[in-house]
Amino acid sequence: MPDPMQNRLYRRFFKPVRQHLERRPIKNFSWIVSWEITHKCNLRCQYCNVHFERTNPDPSKALETVVRLQPHMLLISGGEPLLVPGLSGIIERIFRECAQPHLVITTNLSVHKKAILPLLPYLYTLHVSIDGVEGLNKLQRGIPAEKILANLAEVVKYKREHGLELPQILTATVVTEHNFRGVPRLVEVLYKLDPTVIMTFGTVEPQEHPLSLVHKPDYWEEFHQIFWEMKKRYPVEIVGLLGNRLTRDKGLKERPADDVNPMSVGPKCVQCYRQFFRTVVLPDGTNFPCKPGRYLDYYEGRCQAASNRGDWIGYGREVLAMLRDIRFEPYRPTCYFPCKCEEFMDEIIMARSVEELPSQARFFRGRIGGESGRAAEAFIRKYFNPGFSLELLNGGPHDRS
Numbered sequence: 219m220p221d222p223m224q225n226r227l228y229r230r231f232f233k234p235v236r237q238h239l240e241r242r243p244i245k246n247f248s249w250i251v252s253w254e255i256t257h258k259c260n261l262r263c264q265y266c267n268v269h270f271e272r273t274n275p276d277p278s279k280a281l282e283t284v285v286r287l288q289p290h291m292l293l294i295s296g297g298e299p300l301l302v303p304g305l306s307g308i309i310e311r312i313f314r315e316c317a318q319p320h321l322v323i324t325t326n327l328s329v330h331k332k333a334i335l336p337l338l339p340y341l342y343t344l345h346v347s348i349d350g351v352e353g354l355n356k357l358q359r360g361i362p363a364e365k366i367l368a369n370l371a372e373v374v375k376y377k378r379e380h381g382l383e384l385p386q387i388l389t390a391t392v393v394t395e396h397n398f399r400g401v402p403r404l405v406e407v408l409y410k411l412d413p414t415v416i417m418t419f420g421t422v423e424p425q426e427h428p429l430s431l432v433h434k435p436d437y438w439e440e441f442h443q444i445f446w447e448m449k450k451r452y453p454v455e456i457v458g459l460l461g462n463r464l465t466r467d468k469g470l471k472e473r474p475a476d477d478v479n480p481m482s483v484g485p486k487c488v489q490c491y492r493q494f495f496r497t498v499v500l501p502d503g504t505n506f507p508c509k510p511g512r513y514l515d516y517y518e519g520r521c522q523a524a525s526n527r528g529d530w531i532g533y534g535r536e537v538l539a540m541l542r543d544i545r546f547e548p549y550r551p552t553c554y555f556p557c558k559c560e561e562f563m564d565e566i567i568m569a570r571s572v573e574e575l576p577s578q579a580r581f582f583r584g585r586i587g588g589e590s591g592r593a594a595e596a597f598i599r600k601y602f603n604p605g606f607s608l609e610l611l612n613g614g615p616h617d618r619s
Contacts, residue, residue, distance in 0.1 A: 232521055235537070236518065239510055239541075239545060240514065242544060242545065244494075244507070244509050244510060244548045244549075245549075245597060246494055246495070246497050247494065247495050247593075248287040248289055248495070248496070249290045249291060249495040249563070249594070250290070250291045250292075250293070250495060250560055250563065251289035251292050251496075251497055251498075251499055252293045252295065252497070252498045252499070252559070253280070253292060254295055254296060254498065254499065254500055254501055255277075255280065255294050255295070255296060255297070255302055255501065256275060256298070256299065256301060256302050256501050257275070257297045257501055258275075258296070258297045258298065258301050259296060259297045259298045259301070260298055260326075260329070261326055261360050262360055263392075264359075265358070265392060265394070265422040275501040275502060276501070276503045277308075277501075278503075279502065280500070280503040281308060281311070282503070283503045283505055284316070284499055285316060287499070287505070288316050288317070288590075289319050290320065290581070290582050290585045291319055291320040291321075291322070291560075292312065292316070292319045292320070293322045293324070294309075294322065294324070295323075295324040297501075298325060298326055298329065299323055299324070300325050300329040300333040301329065305337070306336045306337060309321065309340050310340070313340050317585065318585075319585070320342045320582070320585075321342055321343075322344075322345055323337065323341060323343075324345040325344070325345070325346060326359070326366065327346045327347075327366045327370060327373075328366055329369075331369050331372040331373075334369065334373065335372065335376050338376060338377065338380075338382065339382070342385055342386065343384075343385050343386045343388055344373065344385040344386070345389075345390060346366065346370060346388070346389050347359070347389075347391075347392075348363055348367075348389055348390075348391060348404070349391050349392055349397055349404075350363060350397040350404050351363045351364075351367075351400065351403055352400065354397040358394065358397060363404075367407065367411065370387070370411060370412075371411060374411060386414070386416065387412060387415045387416070388415070388416045389408060389416070389417045390419075390420070390457075391404065391417070391418070391419045391420075392420060392421070393421050393431050394421070394429040394431060395431065398437060398440070398444065399440075399444070401419065401441070401444060401445075401448070402444060402447075402448060404417075405448055405454060409452055409453075413453075414453075415453070416453050416455065417452065417453060418454070418455045418457045419445065419456055420456065457558060487552050487553060487554045487556070488553050488556045489551045489552065489553070490508075491563070491564050491567040491568065491602050492559075492560060492563035493507070493508040493551070493553060494549065494551075494597070495567070496508070496560060496563065508553070509543075509544065510548075512555060513543055513544055514544070516554055517536055517537075517539065517540035517543075520536045521533055521536045521540075524536060549601045551601075551602065562576040562577075562579075566579055566582070567603060568603050568606075569603075569610055570603065571610070572610055575610060579611055582611050583611055583612060584612060586611055586612065591608055592608075595607065
């Protein structure tokens with residue numbers, strides 16, 4: 219059992235250090251804002267890790283936070299965003315006051331079509347969650363897929379009638395032991411509905427979750443073969459933890475990774491440059507960038523574990539590492555909790571020529587400039603890439619042109 223005295227010392231020491239570091243300003247340019255606009259949801263998915271309304275939502279404050287941050291790319295998720303009253307007016311204001319950011323909404327699309335159709339002219343991507351057909355979506359998410367597909371058909375019809383190329387429709391399927399064999403049928407249905415739909419597949423995260431496919435080798439191998447057969451005919455992609463397991467060597471898009479062990483833990487840390495260009499806004503209006511927030515949570519957990527073991531040397535090492543990462547070397551790009559969120563930003567930041575830019579660079583063309591753009595350019599050159607230039611981003615067409 220941990221010594222209660224050790225825990226008291228831990229709390230008395232760590233809390234004031236954390237409070238001091240939380241107040242330390244660390245630059246974040248907020249090119250990308252991920253706005254969890256609500257934690258309310260009309261579904262109760264088996265694997266969801268959102269804690270429903272544990273925050274006190276303050277829509278007005280959250281909207282002001284987003285407008286103040288002036289994102290170039292805004293990702294709106296939840297909960298279920300289409301449940302937010304007055305969402306159309308909120309998006310209109312953001313579009314007007316934030317210079318028409320690249321706007322993405324993630325939705326289960328089970329709400330009435332009237333909630334989504336007025337938003338389509340503002341969206342670049344409509345991200346729809348669906349886990350299968352023939353009862354599989356109802357099993358994992360609580361509603362029949364037919365309701366989602368009917369609304370999706372209305373979106374496709376609206377785009378065609380109004381001559382809209384955008385928004386790009388992207389579906390997201392959480393693959394578990396219950397539904398992975400039904401994925402090919404879902405792909406056939408979606409492709410028949412609209413062959414331009416991009417279909418993505420990922421497993422439950424974290425990988426320790428009992429529904430995660432990653433730690434079930436037989437199921438993983440079977441799904442791996444299913445996926446590569448689909449890849450020959452359809453626009454499908456693997457993302458998230460499944461993607462991590464297959465793309466350690468950047469080989470996913472080139473060939474099946476037969477020699478990659480999906481059970482491997484992977485790197486303990488990575489170089490992440492986008493952490494200084496991405497932030498999260500919560501329903502209560504809190505702005506939560508990775509640094510210092512997630513780093514402090516990470517080190518607090520490690521310090522707590524060390525104190526529980528009575529390992530005060532290890533505890534001291536963790537404190538010194540925390541001070542290094544936040545106080546003395548705040549723009550050190552090492553990340554200890556790798557994710558797949560907007561990975562293309564790292565490629566943009568490290569590009570030295572137009573040829574090195576990813577296709578997603580078009581999201582930012584024509585959007586970045588002025589004093590804030592010059593400050594970001596100087597920041598990137600100083601800390602990460604001396605060869606970076608905003609001219610690389612602004613030299614091509616706008617992504618709605």
